Amino acid sequence: MLTKALLGNYALLDKGRPLEDLRNSIFRTALSRNSRCPLCERAQVCALDHFLPKNEFPEYSILADNLIPVCERCNRLKGDECDRVDGLLMFHAYFDEFPDTEILLAEIDVASAISIRYSLHHSDKVDDHTFERVKKQFKLLGLFDFYQMEAIAELTDQIDLYDETYASFGDSGLQSTLSALARGAERRSANHWKAALYRALSRNVEFCSGGYRKLFKSPLA
Structure with a gap:
């Protein structure tokens, strides 16, 4: 009965209910991230995720520190995940520091088509x-x-930028532009997906020396 009552508290956050102001206040914290989901750093926030699932920890169902604004996709995939066996909890958007050492890599292959693959690299600076x-x-x-x-x-969205830069400044100009885009993304995080992408592009000699033109001819993979 107590668990059911505690879970029922969450409905008090709905629009028009007594704790609506608390819900609005939590969502306002997302403004500092331009309303981007802290789990994927891409989609817009639209839901509240219980870091410690409310079904297992109903006593925290309306605890502000346990409610994190996230996107629908991440909220659905995370579900009731709460690993208490090996302690490998996900990163809490408020209290955990995601590594700022470069561990997210993007691999660019400029062959008949341009392919992109992401992977993680274990740095000695990360335990x-x-x-x-x-x-x-x-x-x-x-x-x-x-x-x-x-x-x-x-x-795909940036094809014209690459082409205009290369036509005006050559491969060194395109490399510099890509490096600048990487640095801009790194202001959010060294492991932001755009930072990893532009680092890889700027370091790819074939892409910078005209290989980017394959974007015009064939689909990416």
Whole structure:
């Protein structure tokens, strides 16, 4: 009975209910991230995730520190995940520091088509336990495939920029532009998907020396 009553408290956050102001206040914290989901760093927030699932921890169902604004996709994929066996909890958007050492890599292959693959690289600056938590979060949220799709859209949107830059300044100019885009993304995080993408593009000699033109001819992979 107590569990049911505690779970019922969550409905008090709905519009027109007594705790609506609390819900609105929590969502306002997302404004500092331009309303981006802290789990995927891409989609718009639209839901409240219980970091500790309300079904297992009903006593925290309306605790503000346990309610994190996230996107629908991440909220659905995370579900009631709460690993109390090996302690590999996901990263809490408020209280945990995601590694700022470069561990997210994008691999660019300029062959008949341009392909993009994301992966994680274990740096000596990141302890084993933290890295395992990162891997778990990426796997649970399907971030490798998600970032690949986002990167494909990003490259498609920027084709004209690459072409104009290369035509005016050559491969060194395109490389400098890509490096600048990487630095801009790194202001959010060294492991933001755009930072990893543009680092990889700026370091890819074939892409910068005209290989980007394959974007005009064939689909990305």
